[in-house]
Amino acid sequence: MGKLDGQVAVVTGGARGQGRSHAVALAGAGADIVVCDIGASIASVPYALGSPDDLAETVELVGETGRRCLAITADVRDQRQMDAVADRTISEFGHIDILLANAGIASNAFLSEMPEQTWRDMIDVNLTGVYHSFRAVVPHMLERGRGRIVATSSIVARMGARKSGHYAAAKWGVVGLVKSLAEEVGAQGITVNAVLPSGVQTDMIMNPAIYRELMPDVENPTREAALAMFEAGGGLIQPAEVSEMILLLVSDTGARYNGEAITISGGLSTGTT
Structure with a gap:
């Protein structure tokens, strides 16, 4: 018997990484799983986002556990697309x-120096996308009188970071959104929480754009050099640690x-509020 037998989970950004x-x-x-992902690039994002092939690989890996997995291409920036994810999940599961x-x-x-579109893309995905996801499923959970919701924020929300003001603002907004929704639905059997990891070893961090930020004086900074720098600072969290x-x-x-x-920071958040 598993802890989540008979349950159905929707995971946004499920093509890879966390x-x-x-x-x-x-x-x-x-649990049976529904994963959705944009499966396309966003111009202001300096690395490749999850692809349809990545999404298919997630389905395969979930299938190896013996559970069902449905993959849907959807953009969290669009409420109608997220409503469609919820509707299809309910229809099939x-x-x-x-x-x-x-x-x-x-x-x-x-x-x-930040371009307006860079700001908008960050807020639209990392904050408004969370709202759209909440809005799509919460009415259903209220009807059933039960549910579990977890949003991915970041340690950067509490600390701020150089050249990441838009990211910090969005992730801090996620915390406020989580706490507000928890106040609204806690009495109806629904819990709402946020996890705030420090650096997690995924493609969001392990990509050439980040390597150049870390080592601006190096002509062709490598993954190995970046990992060594992270290790010197305490190391990156593995996605499975957040999953626990x-x-x-x-x-x-x-x-x-x-x-x-x-x-979840290995002590990096000492002194933050």
Whole structure:
């Protein structure tokens, strides 16, 4: 018997990285999975986003656990597309028990030089996309009188970061959104929480644009050199480590967690509020 037997989880940004890890972890605990991802590029994002092939690989990995997995191409910036994800999930699986609002992007620019579209893309994906995901599933959860929701924020929300003001603002907004929704629906059997990891070893961090930010004086900075720099600072979190916290929050043993913003940082958040 798995902790999540008979449950259905929707995971946004599920083509790879944290989303894929969470999907496989929840499936391993017995849940059927719906993963959605944009499957296309965004011009202001300086690395490749998850592809249709990545999404198909997530489906395969979930299938290896013995659970069902449905993949949907959808953009969290569009409420109609997220409503369609919820509607199709309910049509094919009968209900939604868990939402992981995980889809997110990263880019770097000084606020004094940031193009307007870079700001808008960040807020639209990392904050408004979370709202759209909540809005799509919460009415259904209220009708059923139960649900578990977890949104992916970041330690940067609490700390800020150079050339990441737009990212920090969006992720701080996620925390406020989570706490507000938790106030609204906690009495109806729905918990809403956020996880705030520090750097996680996914393509959002491990890409040439980040390598150049880390080593601006190096002509062709490498992945190996970037990993060495991260290791010197305490190392990157593995996606599976975040998935373990997600699994706690969405299981019965996580019922007492509601409106929480849980940092996973290996001590990097010492001194933050």
